[in-house]
Amino acid sequence: MxxxxxxxxxxxxxxxxxxxxxxxxxxxxxxxxxxxxxxxxxxxxxxxxxxxxxxxxxxxxxxxxxxxxxxxxxxxxxxxxxxxxxxxxxxxxxxxxxxxxxxxxxxxxxxxAPLYKIWGLNPADAPSTSYSIGIDSPEQMQQRVRERQDMEIFKIKLGKENDREIIRAIREVTARPIRVDANEGWKDKHLALEQIEWLAGQNVQYVEQPMPAGQHEDMVWLKQRSPLPLFADEALHTGSDIPRIADGYHGINIKLMKSMGLVEARRMIHTARALDMQVMLGCMVESSLGISAGVHLSPLVDHVDLDGHMLLANDPFRGLSLQKGRVVPANAPGLGVETVK
Ligand SMILES: [Mg+2]
Structure with missing residues (x-):
């Protein structure tokens, strides 16, 4: 063999x-x-x-x-x-x-057979993906949103000094739901709560990793007071991390690169459900190949953020399509991607 x-x-x-x-x-x-x-x-x-x-x-x-x-x-x-x-x-x-x-x-x-069929999943059950807007000048961030009017949800990166200015600028150009990712940027729990209370009036769905992963006690304090759901990203990798952080977050962001792949990611979805937590499926900056793996699993989660391939200038793979804001896999065996010739 x-x-x-x-x-x-x-x-x-x-x-x-x-x-x-x-x-x-x-x-x-x-x-x-x-x-x-x-x-x-x-x-x-x-x-x-x-x-x-x-x-x-x-x-x-x-x-x-x-x-x-x-x-x-x-x-x-x-x-x-x-x-x-x-x-x-x-x-x-x-x-x-x-x-x-x-x-x-x-x-x-x-x-x-496509992986989703082997797993008994229907791609039509997957939530729409958010499209991530990296930190830039408020004008540039507005421009990124304007360019993607085909997206139903935007994920706005925050965690610097001018967070409110950025959100006000985004709200000038879209009324669509947004989610916020501070990438551990708010180091003080009182500042984090003030920001989240303000964001709650801005049609924000939830906030991802507001504080450093290591400040878990502050996250417990914040969860008890936050008007918006809080999602853990940097604070967890695999399923065994979930019980430990459950009192600090309402949901988890599973990424295949952290979980070591799809098999563990599926286990994590069930662990989170058992703890009454919401599940988001995210990604790193990845080509259509890596993103496609998440896409096959996405009918099982509450929120999808599988946009890494859309941020690239030279994606070496193809096979995914965008249908009404949802990333859809090809009806082809396995992950359904092929190399761009
Ligand atoms: Mg994140």
Whole structure:
């Protein structure tokens, strides 16, 4: 039985400089994997994130280190295979995510069905995605919103000094619902509460990671007072983090790069539901390949923020479409994406 593992780093250029509360970038170096077994190739993507000490070089090294383990495993036994990957790869969650994704793509191609069908999901049940507006001058942020009148919800990045000025500017150009992501930018709980109370009058759905992940006691205080639902992003990676943070947030933002892929992401959805928490499915800056994996899972969640591929100037993959604000996968085997020639 032949087995091949191909790993490649590709630079994804952002259409506009991408700025959030803690940093700014013009491109991302993501790692792409192709797992070939029995004549079928599964594709996956890792988006290393500096916030979690991930790099393309370390991700590549970790993926390469499990080559023999993968070669000897039956890919249909993916539950245990992915558990084994999680034991062998530590500290680079996105590396496991890329392999999990490639295995799910391989599975769908082997069974000749889209992943959502294998999982019994209907893409029409997925919520509309939000479209993220990175931090910039209020005028530029207004322009980004004007350019995407096809989007039903906007996610506005905040966490600097002029948050209210930004929201006022956005409200001049759209009445659509917005959600806010402070990316840990508000360091003081009283400031965070003041901002959230003001935002509650601005047709804001919810606020993501208002305070630093490490300030959990402040989040408990804030949750008891916040007029808007609060969602954890930087404060969690996998399912075992959820019970620990449940008293500080109303919901969680699952990202495949943090969760180490789809298998764990599905488990997290059930854990969150058991704790009466809402579920959002987000992403990093990823191509259509990485985003497609989330899209197959999206019928199971309350809120979707799967827009990473829309922020790119050079998406190396295609297969997703936007239908009435919803990101829809192709009706094709596996993840349903193909390389742009
Ligand atoms: Mg976030």
């Amino acid at each position: 032949s087995f091949k593992l191909h790993i490649e780093t590709r630079r994804l250029n952002l259409a506009h400089t991408w700025t959030i509360a803690r940093n700014s970038s013009d491109y991302k170096d993501n790692v792409f994997v192709a797992l070939e077994k029995e004549g079928i190739t599964g594709l996956g993507e890792a988006a290393p994130n500096v916030r979690y000490n991930e790099t393309a070089a370390l991700t590549t090294e970790h993926i390469r280190s499990v080559e023999d383990f993968l070669a000897g495993y039956d890919f249909f036994h993916y539950e245990n295979l992915i558990n084994g990957l999680r034991e062998r790869i530590t500290g680079q969650n996105c590396a496991v995510a890329a392999l999990d994704m490639a295995l799910m793509d391989w599975l769908g191609k082997a069974l000749k």
